[in-house]
Amino acid sequence: MLNDRIAALIARHLSGEATSDELRELAEHFQVFPADQYFEELLRSYWNSKPDIPAQQSIHSDEHFKHILELADEETQGKVREIEISQTLHGSKKIRAFIKRYSVAAAIAGISFVAWKFAFPHHEVTPKQELQNEVIAKKGARSQLLLPDGSQVRLNSDSRLVYLNHFNDSLREVELEGEAYFDVVKDPKRPFIVHTSGIDIHVVGTAFNVKSYTEEPTIETTLIHGTIEVVKKNQPDAPRLILHPHEKYIFNKAEDRLVNNNVAIPETDVIKTNTAISITALPKNIPDTSIVETSWIYNKFRFEGERFGELSIRMERWFNVKIIIKNDKVANYRLRGSFVNETIEDALKALQLSVSFKYTINGEEVEIDKE
Amino acid sequence: MSDTEIINDHFLEGLKKRIAESDQQAFRILFDSYSSKLIEFAFSMVKLRDAATEIVDEVFVRIWQQRQRIVSIQNLKVYLYTATKNTALNYISKKAKEQVTEPFDFINIQIRDNESPEQQMITSEIFKKIKIAVNELPPRCKMIFKLIREDGLKYKEVAEILNVSVNTVDAQMVIAVKRISEKLKSDFEWVPRPSSKKI
Numbered sequence: 059m060l061n062d063r064i065a066a067l068i069a070r071h072l073s074g075e076a077t078s079d080e081l082r083e084l085a086e087h088f089q090v091f092p093a094d095q096y097f098e099e100l101l102r103s104y105w106n107s108k109p110d111i112p113a114q115q116s117i118h119s120d121e122h123f124k125h126i127l128e129l130a131d132e133e134t135q136g137k138v139r140e141i142e143i144s145q146t147l148h149g150s151k152k153i154r155a156f157i158k159r160y161s162v163a164a165a166i167a168g169i170s171f172v173a174w175k176f177a178f179p180h181h182e183v184t185p186k187q188e189l190q191n192e193v194i195a196k197k198g199a200r201s202q203l204l205l206p207d208g209s210q211v212r213l214n215s216d217s218r219l220v221y222l223n224h225f226n227d228s229l230r231e232v233e234l235e236g237e238a239y240f241d242v243v244k245d246p247k248r249p250f251i252v253h254t255s256g257i258d259i260h261v262v263g264t265a266f267n268v269k270s271y272t273e274e275p276t277i278e279t280t281l282i283h284g285t286i287e288v289v290k291k292n293q294p295d296a297p298r299l300i301l302h303p304h305e306k307y308i309f310n311k312a313e314d315r316l317v318n319n320n321v322a323i324p325e326t327d328v329i330k331t332n333t334a335i336s337i338t339a340l341p342k343n344i345p346d347t348s349i350v351e352t353s354w355i356y357n358k359f360r361f362e363g364e365r366f367g368e369l370s371i372r373m374e375r376w377f378n379v380k381i382i383i384k385n386d387k388v389a390n391y392r393l394r395g396s397f398v399n400e401t402i403e404d405a406l407k408a409l410q411l412s413v414s415f416k417y418t419i420n421g422e423e424v425e426i427d428k429e
Numbered sequence: 430m431s432d433t434e435i436i437n438d439h440f441l442e443g444l445k446k447r448i449a450e451s452d453q454q455a456f457r458i459l460f461d462s463y464s465s466k467l468i469e470f471a472f473s474m475v476k477l478r479d480a481a482t483e484i485v486d487e488v489f490v491r492i493w494q495q496r497q498r499i500v501s502i503q504n505l506k507v508y509l510y511t512a513t514k515n516t517a518l519n520y521i522s523k524k525a526k527e528q529v530t531e532p533f534d535f536i537n538i539q540i541r542d543n544e545s546p547e548q549q550m551i552t553s554e555i556f557k558k559i560k561i562a563v564n565e566l567p568p569r570c571k572m573i574f575k576l577i578r579e580d581g582l583k584y585k586e587v588a589e590i591l592n593v594s595v596n597t598v599d600a601q602m603v604i605a606v607k608r609i610s611e612k613l614k615s616d617f618e619w620v621p622r623p624s625s626k627k628i
Binding site: 060062065066068069070072073074075097100101103104105107119122123125126127129130190204206 | 464493
């Protein structure tokens, strides 16, 4: 029987990995054990007999290649607009100059490209350093994805998540617009960071929800289990806030004022305050399926005392409709309840049971007025 | 040496620059040199020709769309394999409607075996035994053996592609070689062994 060392040397020899010392060692061994040398020769003739990978047939290859260029063009027009922008702004030569400069800077600073890209708010006009993946859940749809490290992400309607192809290496970073629920695989060596427009969330291994829609005044993150740290964007020196399970962090984008307790969670206390930031505790002993912040993951649309006006924005995303409330009094109705798998019409009918209003549905537009 | 050496690392660097400048010819060279290998690689995981081709198309489409960034890819060969692997795993996850996270422990890896009938006729008993041994290797081990032998990749490259350490690649190759030697034991036992009592 071959021992491990000799098996390793034979494998390295065949694959061209052996050093000259190792080759000498192997030759010496073969002098004493000719049977092993015979085995290596058998294996080598098999090793070298690999069937040739069929070369691309030229005619097929022509068509195939054209097809790929066409596909790339088609998709570029819609999806990858950012690249087009950077192209028109700089021209390709300048872009390469940029990349060179960045790589030097990155090497000096000892940071990765990834960190560089996210650290600067103007990245949309600079070329991306890495190929990136983008996942989009359109209005009226929700999506689920698995990141390369095994972490799970659920994307709520009208949301976009970007991660780089280098995601796996030393830092796991994603960029979020909209709402997502993360279940992150534990790996202390590779921190997981969620970047939003206003805050960065640092994670070790944990499950949490992030809501960061451009059109909403706040960014919120709710922790289900584990620990996360929240840092205000562009203030790397600012103290990090540590969030505990069943706490919710609310960041007010507009100004440095304390955010009111969110009406969606009536029985909460403000624990810590810090200018535009507040942390509230979620009611205890409620299963995840029933918490407003995470119910969407279970395909439940839940609301706890929100004004109809605020709710309608969420409903627009959920049902992919446009909702216009013509009457202020109706817009101020406070509502609580939940929908599961209902159509917009079912939902409106259900709401009519508790408050009075009338609605008309015209395709994707819903008009709501007093009765 | 092997056919992979058609494109050496230096040449690949040059190709990268030309592709970044939207040189279709350079992109074509990259495509012709790697698409068949990558399709084989994807096929070893998904086991459907059409799906494997689509997966590799997607990888090349992305490269062309984002060609300005190609210069920042350190090892394009490793990148191509990694992107193909990830796309193939996504495909499998979607098809199975469940997440595939530790793929190579569960996926049965297909070893290429596209010899003509004539070739098969002249294949010796010994080769047949080796092939059986290779096919019976555990999936991860088989994948590593396949990438090194069939695609001529370096240990380091395979380690990067499969996201394991070089030591793991080395250890898996040891397993492969030992399993093959066990299968062939009877064929070379007649070769005299020195007595174990000898010092």
